[in-house]
Amino acid sequence: MGSSSSENARLSGTSPLESGGRLTVEPMDVPTQHDVSSAPLITTLADELPKHKADLEKYRGKEYLGLPQHTLSGIDNAISGFRGLMLLAAPPNVGKTALGVQIGLDIVKHNPDTCFLFVSMEMSRWDIMTRMLCRLAHVDYDELVRGQFCPPTGRQDLQQQIRDAEMALGELGRRIRILDDEAPSLEVIRRELEALKLQTRTSKAFILVDYLQIWSIPDGTQGRIHSDLDGDKYRIGAMKQLRSTGDAVLVISEVRKQSGTGGPSDQNTTAALADVMGSARAGYTPDMVFILRPKDVASASQSSKPRKLYNDESPITLPTSPPVQELEFQIVKGRDGVTKRTIPLKFYYTRHRFEEVSVR
Numbered sequence: 001m002g003s004s005s006s007e008n009a010r011l012s013g014t015s016p017l018e019s020g021g022r023l024t025v026e027p028m029d030v031p032t033q034h035d036v037s038s039a040p041l042i043t044t045l046a047d048e049l050p051k052h053k054a055d056l057e058k059y060r061g062k063e064y065l066g067l068p069q070h071t072l073s074g075i076d077n078a079i080s081g082f083r084g085l086m087l088l089a090a091p092p093n094v095g096k097t098a099l100g101v102q103i104g105l106d107i108v109k110h111n112p113d114t115c116f117l118f119v120s121m122e123m124s125r126w127d128i129m130t131r132m133l134c135r136l137a138h139v140d141y142d143e144l145v146r147g148q149f150c151p152p153t154g155r156q157d158l159q160q161q162i163r164d165a166e167m168a169l170g171e172l173g174r175r176i177r178i179l180d181d182e183a184p185s186l187e188v189i190r191r192e193l194e195a196l197k198l199q200t201r202t203s204k205a206f207i208l209v210d211y212l213q214i215w216s217i218p219d220g221t222q223g224r225i226h227s228d229l230d231g232d233k234y235r236i237g238a239m240k241q242l243r244s245t246g247d248a249v250l251v252i253s254e255v256r257k258q259s260g261t262g263g264p265s266d267q268n269t270t271a272a273l274a275d276v277m278g279s280a281r282a283g284y285t286p287d288m289v290f291i292l293r294p295k296d297v298a299s300a301s302q303s304s305k306p307r308k309l310y311n312d313e314s315p316i317t318l319p320t321s322p323p324v325q326e327l328e329f330q331i332v333k334g335r336d337g338v339t340k341r342t343i344p345l346k347f348y349y350t351r352h353r354f355e356e357v358s359v360r
Helices: 005-012 016-020 033-038 045-057 073-079 096-110 125-137 141-145 152-175 186-200 219-224 228-243 269-274
Strands: 085-090 114-120 176-179 204-210 248-254 288-294 306-310 315-319 325-334 342-348 353-356
Touching: 073 325, 073 342, 073 353, 085 096, 085 228, 096 114, 096 125, 096 152, 096 176, 096 204, 096 248, 096 353, 114 125, 114 152, 114 186, 125 141, 125 152, 125 176, 152 176, 152 186, 176 186, 186 204, 186 228, 204 228, 228 248
Parallel strands: 085 248, 085 288, 114 176, 114 204, 204 248
Antiparallel strands: 288 325, 306 315, 325 342, 342 353
């Protein structure tokens, strides 16, 4: 059998065009039926439909898609439970950490198959535990920490409230882990999360990260960070990796001075998202974005009738009812199953407790 023109050209050291005056194209090798059947196949949409159907079945008949906390029911109903990657942005001293802690506590309380991992890069776990006790006991910080100043007539009730709160926190605390390392790596967090789930025999987790802007960048990555934009991109990428665990991740962030948008009378969501700190537009990556703002800078109030806590030397004056600040919880971004709205809240900041304000 004779050689092809291409073979002759190869042997003679010339190109197919040179040897025959015309370019000849060799036929491609076509896999045989045996080759096609043994090769790995791509996964088409049709192949994935059965799994998608099975995933949808998990939510059929359920009240919420995510984790409810029940205390702030208006928020539960608007977002269908906490899920995916969420961002809570607020100005300083508004109570964003206190709100995150309350949400985590109530999720653990009402979801027995869920644990709570709090990654705190700003506060110590001892301070956080004190706040948790204030909230559970319905007592002021001074009453809890300096309770020896209370007169005997009120001390028994107070101490009983604190004992009940300690028992409740002791029970809930079996499914709570606080990491107060100043610079935990993503690998450490994921390892701690896996260990917490294993020890508590839970399949779900609520992860609270406080807060985004001080998330440290590993030394090995510093060489690739040349600007604030690069740093923000790294931090958001790390948060996305936490979301990949399938758990609910709430990240606390700072917010810029209000741009005049996002409130009940102004639905400019894009401008509201722009208030979230971070040059990498941190507000656009999460599945949900919440902004917590004071309803009125002068809304913090105290009763005019004081009560006194006594010690042996002099009275300490406290308000008859705990100070309260009126806030707005704005849902400015949400994907499927989320209703964007503004929910009024009251923050009893000396007790680290939030309540919804009924709107008539």
